[in-house]
Amino acid sequence: MDVAKRMERGQHLLERMLGPEQAEAVRMSWRQISPQFEEYVVEFVAGEVWSRAQLDLRTKSLVTIAAVAALGRNLALDLNIRMALNNGAGREDIVETLLQIAPYAGFPACWEGLAMAQKIFSEADQKT
Amino acid sequence: MDVAKRMERGQHLLERMLGPEQAEAVRMSWRQISPQFEEYVVEFVAGEVWSRAQLDLRTKSLVTIAAVAALGRNLALDLNIRMALNNGAGREDIVETLLQIAPYAGFPACWEGLAMAQKIFSEADQKT
Amino acid sequence: MDVAKRMERGQHLLERMLGPEQAEAVRMSWRQISPQFEEYVVEFVAGEVWSRAQLDLRTKSLVTIAAVAALGRNLALDLNIRMALNNGAGREDIVETLLQIAPYAGFPACWEGLAMAQKIFSEADQKT
Amino acid sequence: MDVAKRMERGQHLLERMLGPEQAEAVRMSWRQISPQFEEYVVEFVAGEVWSRAQLDLRTKSLVTIAAVAALGRNLALDLNIRMALNNGAGREDIVETLLQIAPYAGFPACWEGLAMAQKIFSEADQKT
Amino acid sequence: MDVAKRMERGQHLLERMLGPEQAEAVRMSWRQISPQFEEYVVEFVAGEVWSRAQLDLRTKSLVTIAAVAALGRNLALDLNIRMALNNGAGREDIVETLLQIAPYAGFPACWEGLAMAQKIFSEADQKT
Amino acid sequence: MDVAKRMERGQHLLERMLGPEQAEAVRMSWRQISPQFEEYVVEFVAGEVWSRAQLDLRTKSLVTIAAVAALGRNLALDLNIRMALNNGAGREDIVETLLQIAPYAGFPACWEGLAMAQKIFSEADQKT
Numbered sequence: 001m002d003v004a005k006r007m008e009r010g011q012h013l014l015e016r017m018l019g020p021e022q023a024e025a026v027r028m029s030w031r032q033i034s035p036q037f038e039e040y041v042v043e044f045v046a047g048e049v050w051s052r053a054q055l056d057l058r059t060k061s062l063v064t065i066a067a068v069a070a071l072g073r074n075l076a077l078d079l080n081i082r083m084a085l086n087n088g089a090g091r092e093d094i095v096e097t098l099l100q101i102a103p104y105a106g107f108p109a110c111w112e113g114l115a116m117a118q119k120i121f122s123e124a125d126q127k128t
Numbered sequence: 129m130d131v132a133k134r135m136e137r138g139q140h141l142l143e144r145m146l147g148p149e150q151a152e153a154v155r156m157s158w159r160q161i162s163p164q165f166e167e168y169v170v171e172f173v174a175g176e177v178w179s180r181a182q183l184d185l186r187t188k189s190l191v192t193i194a195a196v197a198a199l200g201r202n203l204a205l206d207l208n209i210r211m212a213l214n215n216g217a218g219r220e221d222i223v224e225t226l227l228q229i230a231p232y233a234g235f236p237a238c239w240e241g242l243a244m245a246q247k248i249f250s251e252a253d254q255k256t
Numbered sequence: 257m258d259v260a261k262r263m264e265r266g267q268h269l270l271e272r273m274l275g276p277e278q279a280e281a282v283r284m285s286w287r288q289i290s291p292q293f294e295e296y297v298v299e300f301v302a303g304e305v306w307s308r309a310q311l312d313l314r315t316k317s318l319v320t321i322a323a324v325a326a327l328g329r330n331l332a333l334d335l336n337i338r339m340a341l342n343n344g345a346g347r348e349d350i351v352e353t354l355l356q357i358a359p360y361a362g363f364p365a366c367w368e369g370l371a372m373a374q375k376i377f378s379e380a381d382q383k384t
Numbered sequence: 385m386d387v388a389k390r391m392e393r394g395q396h397l398l399e400r401m402l403g404p405e406q407a408e409a410v411r412m413s414w415r416q417i418s419p420q421f422e423e424y425v426v427e428f429v430a431g432e433v434w435s436r437a438q439l440d441l442r443t444k445s446l447v448t449i450a451a452v453a454a455l456g457r458n459l460a461l462d463l464n465i466r467m468a469l470n471n472g473a474g475r476e477d478i479v480e481t482l483l484q485i486a487p488y489a490g491f492p493a494c495w496e497g498l499a500m501a502q503k504i505f506s507e508a509d510q511k512t
Numbered sequence: 513m514d515v516a517k518r519m520e521r522g523q524h525l526l527e528r529m530l531g532p533e534q535a536e537a538v539r540m541s542w543r544q545i546s547p548q549f550e551e552y553v554v555e556f557v558a559g560e561v562w563s564r565a566q567l568d569l570r571t572k573s574l575v576t577i578a579a580v581a582a583l584g585r586n587l588a589l590d591l592n593i594r595m596a597l598n599n600g601a602g603r604e605d606i607v608e609t610l611l612q613i614a615p616y617a618g619f620p621a622c623w624e625g626l627a628m629a630q631k632i633f634s635e636a637d638q639k640t
Numbered sequence: 641m642d643v644a645k646r647m648e649r650g651q652h653l654l655e656r657m658l659g660p661e662q663a664e665a666v667r668m669s670w671r672q673i674s675p676q677f678e679e680y681v682v683e684f685v686a687g688e689v690w691s692r693a694q695l696d697l698r699t700k701s702l703v704t705i706a707a708v709a710a711l712g713r714n715l716a717l718d719l720n721i722r723m724a725l726n727n728g729a730g731r732e733d734i735v736e737t738l739l740q741i742a743p744y745a746g747f748p749a750c751w752e753g754l755a756m757a758q759k760i761f762s763e764a765d766q767k768t
Contacts, residue, residue, distance in 0.1 A: 002642030033498040034479050036692075037486075044684050045231045045491060052676075054224040055190075062187060063194035067229040068492055070195040072328060072456060075499065076232060076492030095290050096182040101195040102293075103173045104204060106618045107301060108324055108332030114289040115331065130258035161626040162607050164308075165614075172300050173619060180292075196620055200584060200712060203627065204620030223674050230677075234490045235685060236708055236716030242673040243715065301615045310608040315571060319578035323613040326579040328456060332616060351418050352566040357579040358421075359557045360588060362746045363429060364452055364460030370417040371459065386514030420564075428556050429743045436548075438736040443702060446695075450703035451710040451741040460744060480694040485707040487685045488716060545754040546735050549742075557747060580748055584712060587755065588748030 003043055010047025017050075017057070017083040026079065058088035062097045069098060069113035070105035077113060081120050091121055131171055138175025145178075145185070145211040154207065186216035190225045197226060197241035198233035205241060209248050219249055259299055266303025273306075273313070273339040282335065314344035318353045325354060325369035326361035333369060337376050347377055387427055394431025401434075401441070401467040410463065442472035446481045453482060453497035454489035461497060465504050475505055515555055522559025529562075529569070529595040538591065570600035574609045581610060581625035582617035589625060593632050603633055643683055650687025657690075657697070657723040666719065698728035702737045709738060709753035710745035717753060721760050731761055 014023040030038035050060060061084035068076040084094055094117050102110035142151040158166035178188060189212035196204040212222055222245050230238035270279040286294035306316060317340035324332040340350055350373050358366035398407040414422035434444060445468035452460040468478055478501050486494035526535040542550035562572060573596035580588040596606055606629050614622035654663040670678035690700060701724035708716040724734055734757050742750035 003646070006643070030495075033495075033502040034483065036479075036483055037491075037494065037498055040483075040486065040688075041491060044688075048680075048684075049228060049231055052224060052227065054220050055228065059187060059190060060228050062183075063190050063225050063228055064232055066191040066194040067198040067232045070198045071233060071490070071492070073232070073490065073492030073496065075495050076490075092182050095292075096180060097191050099180065099290065099292055099296075100177060100183065100188050100191055102296065103177055103615075104192055104195045104201070104618045104620055105199060106327070106329065106332075106616045106621075107293075107297060108327070108329035108616055109618075110293065111286075111289075111331050112329065114293055118289040131262070134259070158623075161623075161630040162611065164607075164611055165619075165622065165626055168304075168611075168614065169619060172304075176296075176300075199618070199620070201618070201620035201624065203623050204618075223676075227674065227676055227680075230680065231487075232490045232492055234488045234493075234711070234713070234716075235677075235681060236488055236711070236713035237490075238677065239670075239673075239715050240713065242677055246673040305612060305615055308608060308611065310604050311574075311612065315574060316612050318567075318571060318575050319609050319612055320616055322575040322578040323582040323616045326582045327617060329616070348566050351420075352564060353575050355418065355420055355424075355564065356561060356567065356572050356575055358424065359561055359743075360576055360579045360585070360746045360748055361583060362455070362457065362460075362744045362749075363421075363425060364455070364457035364744055365746075366421065367414075367417075367459050368457065370421055374417040387518070390515070424560075428560075432552075432556075433740060433743055436736060436739065438732050439702075439740065443699060444740050446699060447702050447706035447737050447740055448744055450706040451744045454707040454710045455745060457744070476694050480692060481703050483692065484689060484695065484700050484703055487689055488704055488707045488713070489711060542751075545751075545758040546739065548735075548739055549747075549750065549754055552739075552742065553747060583746070583748070585746070585748030585752065587751050588746075 006047035006051075007039070007043045008047070009051055010042040010045070013046045013050055014042065017086050018079075019086070022082065056088070058084070058093070061087040061089050062093060065094060065097055065113070066101050066105075069109055070101060072109060072112065074112075074116065077116055078120065081117050085120075085124075091117070134175035134179075135167070135171045136175070137179055138170040138173070141174045141178055142170060145214050146207075147214070150210065184216070186212070186221070189215040189217050190221060193222060193225050193241070194229050194233075197237055198229060200237060200240065202240075202244065205244055206248065209245050213248075213252075219245070262303035262307075263295070263299045264303070265307055266298040266301070269302045269306055270298065273342050274335075275342070278338065312344070314340070314349070317343040317345050318349060321350060321353055321369070322357050322361075325365055326357060328365060328368065330368075330372065333372055334376065337373050341376075341380075347373070390431035390435075391423070391427045392431070393435055394426040394429070397430045397434055398426065401470050402463075403470070406466065440472070442468070442477070445471040445473050446477060449478060449481050449497070450485050450489075453493055454485060456493060456496065458496075458500065461500055462504065465501050469504075469508075475501070518559035518563075519551070519555045520559070521563055522554040522557070525558045525562055526554065529598050530591075531598070534594065568600070570596070570605070573599040573601050574605060577606060577609055577625070578613050578617075581621055582613060584621060584624065586624075586628065589628055590632065593629050597632075597636075603629070646687035646691075647679070647683045648687070649691055650682040650685070653686045653690055654682065657726050658719075659726070662722065696728070698724070698733070701727040701729050702733060705734060705737055705753070706741050706745075709749055710741060712749060712752065714752075714756065717756055718760065721757050725760075725764075731757070 027038055030041060061080060064080050065084060068080060081094055098110050098113040155166055158169060189208060192208050193212060196208060209222060226238050226241040283294055286297060317336060320336050321340060324336060337350055354366050354369040411422055414425060445464060448464050449468060452464060465478055482494050482497040539550055542553060573592060576592050577596060580592060593606055610622045610625040667678055670681060701720060704720050705724060708720060721734055738750050738753040
């Protein structure tokens with residue numbers, strides 16, 4: 001497989017997980033800060049790692065949320081909560097994932113994750 | 129619900145997730161370092177958080193592995209890989225969870241998780 | 257002891273450590289993001305862990321500030337600096353705790369903790 | 385050597401790495417939150433650690449950016465990106481340092497670092 | 513004050529907190545890996561930060577244990593548990609400090625801290 | 641460019657940075673724990689990220705050491721100290737990098753990094 005093909009696969013997957021508009025918006029924001037960063041995320045992270053077949057997208061979303069919430073990486077947490085909702089995870093799944101990691105990463109990490117989830121859920125409700 | 133009931137529920141769940149011998153062994157090790165620590169883990173972590181109904185045990189195992197691998201907490205990582213195998217996660221699920229978090233927590237965190245998983249898998253093979 | 261009793265004990269302790277209004281405000285914010293999160297914090301974190309007798313509340317506040325500042329968990333840091341002031345810790349105690357951890361968690365973690373402490377102290381001064 | 389001499393050396397180095405105005409501004413902000421913190425940073429961090437001769441300032445800036453971006457310490461990251469630009473590191477050097485650590489600290493840490501770098505670069509462009 | 517005086521003060525404090533033999537042993541181990549590291553720890557960390565007057569040594573030990581346990585820094589955790597026992601903290605104080613941070617840094621961090629504390633306590637018992 | 645070419649480039653770079661024997665040994669260890677992990681590290685981390693042209697290999701080694709030492713990732717720290725010595729970094733450069741991050745990531749992180757560096761330097765001396 002060549003890199004261009006991975007890039008295409010990553011682009012399609014991002015569009016599926018974010019919707020075409022949000023996918024373009026986040027890619028644009030990456031491109032502005034560094035075209036290489038955009039490339040690596042689309043090609044390698046989305047087009048390769050996320051494209052692996054063994055785990056379904058919903059499970060991948062939940063384990064990714066667990067990791068980035070534990071590490072307190074807010075930009076990635078925001079993006080991954082949004083993607084999770086398109087990957088078959090319900091709001092409760094996201095909340096329960098954050099509650100599950102509370103004893104492991106600490107309640108403060110859980111709290112920050114829940115606060116971000118709630119903000120995203122509220123925004124979604126107001127759009128409807 | 130009272131705390132004693134939670135304790136009982138946590139004890140049963142730990143036995144299910146670790147087998148009765150390993151459950152007793154890890155509880156003994158906790159008791160020796162601090163009886164309160166054992167109580168809190170059995171009652172609150174196992175008997176309450178792990179006993180929540182929304183996510184299945186396999187998913188909970190995978191998100192927990194993601195969080196503790198990201199944080200580099202080795203005692204908990206070892207225990208949670210062992211429990212995952214009794215919670216319906218195959219070896220591949222564990223490996224794929226660790227690969228999925230590589231771009232998020234870094235390849236070094238993934239590497240340490242995979243090395244620990246391999247050690248546990250090898251031990252299991254030698255027992256058979 | 258049953259869980260309801262712990263809950264009551266946790267509620268009283270939170271009111272003592274935050275004042276009744278702030279206690280209600282933070283509990284409301286937890287309830288909105290997840291009623292289970294509120295329950296766990298009030299019952300287990302406040303009603304059980306904070307209610308242990310061996311260390312006094314002032315010492316517990318300072319060690320908690322040290323841990324959450326080291327981890328960079330800002331929501332919990334803000335809350336714990338406010339609680340520390342009601343738990344018998346003076347402003348200097350909080351500042352000195354953050355200076356003490358500077359060589360251990362790094363000056364940047366200390367800096368972020370001091371900046372948050374100063375913001376809280378200034379707000380308190382303006383209320384008077 | 386006495387501490388006052390180190391302090392003087394640290395002050396000169398900070399002025400060189402930040403320009404006299406920004407150096408005064410950041411020192412003032414430290415003084416307001418804690419005079420001891422200002423002293424330690426100027427005397428020990430700048431006047432001693434940064435004043436060591438083996439590595440040049442550009443290399444020191446890049447390794448410091450790598451460490452604080454990995455740890456997600458935003459106040460220090462902001463300051464160190466600004467100092468790097470006066471220490472002989474070009475914008476590309478900073479971007480490449482952040483890309484280099486992406487596989488080690490994770491893409492989310494890299495993303496947050498790049499977003500901050502871009503903000504600083506934009507501000508600089510608007511001043512010109 | 514000059515640096516040599518701080519060094520002397522730091523050396524005395526280390527001897528008080530570790531006993532003369534252990535103080536010499538740990539300083540020797542630092543000297544072997546880097547004489548500058550030894551100097552900075554003795555002069556700045558012990559002779560300056562630990563020598564501040566506002567907080568007593570027992571409280572400083574407990575907040576330091578909280579920070580390094582939260583961060584999972586095992587060499588520093590081992591040293592600080594040993595020093596705490598000479599700084600007026602009883603074994604229960606150390607255990608309670610680690611239990612207090614369990615909900616904040618997570619049970620795995622608490623577990624690793626308790627396991628190390630138990631090892632140190634056992635060694636001490638066997639010497640008697 | 642296709643992935644196979646990156647893989648080849650990554651393989652050559654690893655051999656250059658580790659020597660052919662150590663490169664094969666570490667690749668074998670990765671292959672045993674997960675062939676995909678080996679692939680990703682050789683192809684993407686070595687063949688793409690490390691192969692970028694802007695920063696020289698010595699600088700890349702030092703910033704990577706800074707990041708993994710800050711995060712406490714020991715397997716990667718060990719590997720990167722070994723590679724740094726083949727990438728034009730002297731022992732002093734490595735020690736100075738670790739001293740430089742002491743105020744940022746904390747002295748405990750620096751200590752663990754220096755201890756590992758010393759172990760690697762000693763082994764190298766004994767081979768000679």
